[in-house]
Amino acid sequence: MTTRPADVNLADPELYADGDPYAAWRALREHEPVAWQAVSGTLGFWSVTRYEDVERVLEDHVSFTSERGTLLSLLGRDDPAAGRQMAVTDPPRHDRMRAPLHRALRLRSAEAHAGQIRAGIRELLPDVPPGAERTFDFAAACAQLPLVVLGPLLGLPARDRPRLVRLAMMCAAEDDPEHQLPGGPEATLQRGHRELFAYFADLVRERRRRPPEDADRDLAEGAGDLVDVLLSMEVDGARLTPGEVLSNCYSLLLGASVTLAHVPPAAVLELSRTGRYTDWAADPDLLDSGVEEALRWASPARHFMRYARRPVVLADMPLGAGDPVVAWLGSANRDGTVFTRPDVFDPGRRRNRHLAFGAGPHYCAGASIARVTLRLFFAELFARYAEIEVTGTPRRARSTFLSGITHLPVRVRPRQKEVAR
Numbered sequence: 001m002t003t004r005p006a007d008v009n010l011a012d013p014e015l016y017a018d019g020d021p022y023a024a025w026r027a028l029r030e031h032e033p034v035a036w037q038a039v040s041g042t043l044g045f046w047s048v049t050r051y052e053d054v055e056r057v058l059e060d061h062v063s064f065t066s067e068r069g070t071l072l073s074l075l076g077r078d079d080p081a082a083g084r085q086m087a088v089t090d091p092p093r094h095d096r097m098r099a100p101l102h103r104a105l106r107l108r109s110a111e112a113h114a115g116q117i118r119a120g121i122r123e124l125l126p127d128v129p130p131g132a133e134r135t136f137d138f139a140a141a142c143a144q145l146p147l148v149v150l151g152p153l154l155g156l157p158a159r160d161r162p163r164l165v166r167l168a169m170m171c172a173a174e175d176d177p178e179h180q181l182p183g184g185p186e187a188t189l190q191r192g193h194r195e196l197f198a199y200f201a202d203l204v205r206e207r208r209r210r211p212p213e214d215a216d217r218d219l220a221e222g223a224g225d226l227v228d229v230l231l232s233m234e235v236d237g238a239r240l241t242p243g244e245v246l247s248n249c250y251s252l253l254l255g256a257s258v259t260l261a262h263v264p265p266a267a268v269l270e271l272s273r274t275g276r277y278t279d280w281a282a283d284p285d286l287l288d289s290g291v292e293e294a295l296r297w298a299s300p301a302r303h304f305m306r307y308a309r310r311p312v313v314l315a316d317m318p319l320g321a322g323d324p325v326v327a328w329l330g331s332a333n334r335d336g337t338v339f340t341r342p343d344v345f346d347p348g349r350r351r352n353r354h355l356a357f358g359a360g361p362h363y364c365a366g367a368s369i370a371r372v373t374l375r376l377f378f379a380e381l382f383a384r385y386a387e388i389e390v391t392g393t394p395r396r397a398r399s400t401f402l403s404g405i406t407h408l409p410v411r412v413r414p415r416q417k418e419v420a421r
């Protein structure tokens, strides 16, 4: 039995950098599964920590809207992209925006890009000669994993990747000292947004110079990328405006780049701590279930926010119309009423119904490509390194949204290559 930490502040990024959010969430699930978290003055939000309630908030778009913003960083002001960017648009318009993108992401996922993704992954992981060992920052090596995938999908040149990773981190982890500008979190957020929008504005302008029939032909032949899909798609009888195209490019970049990179470091840290790396690496049958467990374990997107559209009762708690509601995915994924031994990383876990990709109409549009990428990544990691051991203190992002390790010093030993007979 835990007691409710009366002074826990789920809006404080420090809790996630140096504290123990899992203990705070556990206590809240037990004592106050829907709890009011004051922020300042009358500003605050309902904190939802149990699996069942988190799933309800994400699925029930009739009671809970995404159109006033979905991240805590926007609490107290409405999201200007509402109705224009898929992630902050409610059904039914949302569904009409999502269908062509989702189709394109599924088509382009998996097999279509597996070769390219595998080659990109090989470049991220350092080669170690037989008999030697090597130390490096595993989290830094993973930082560009999302761009290995997203680069070809959005047609982004490889030289731009480091800059895009940096800008995405400014937008998703504006409180983190490593990414924050001297002007503070708000200035960091604004600058990140501005630069990313300017970047995509150039990209889209360039694309629009192409004759439309060329883009249509590429798409028909399966050669167009997601920018082409956005430029050509029609929603409610009209093409997206340039602003809507930009906004959705931004959302795709952010959706992928601040999540995918943080799954392998979280898994490797725990596998090293428990000495279970070699067990998982030795059993290829556990690749798929292990990736699902890594997703549950890492839950890189800690939360998503909604606003109650009307008075609604959640876990016996009456919420008022217009109240902000934060669904903590990281907490739902450790709920002991759904997962046996929730605080154990078990690559063989069965019936792993984690919510790392969310639930309901906004369920991650990139989930299938993220899964393929992670399977390729772990397969390559296991093929390359017989052992991996964390040798220093991990550094966690200071962020209410991003659950990520930004530095993870490791030592690796290569797998012995089989000698050709």
Ligand code: HEM
Pocket (backbone or CB within 6 Å): 058, 066, 070, 086, 087, 088, 098, 105, 149, 150, 251, 252, 255, 256, 257, 259, 260, 263, 299, 300, 301, 304, 305, 329, 355, 356, 357, 358, 359, 361, 362, 363, 364, 365, 366, 367, 369, 370
């Ligand atoms: C491990 C990797 C990933 C995780 C954990 C993740 C997580 C999520 C979650 C939880 C949502 C739901 C948001 C909500 O309910 O408001 C979401 C939505 C979304 N994700 Fe991902 N994501 C990942 C990778 C990707 C990738 C690779 C892409 C793009 C290629 C992507 C693009 C999107 C988009 C566009 C949405 C909005 C979908 C909609 O509103 O219908 N994500 N993601």
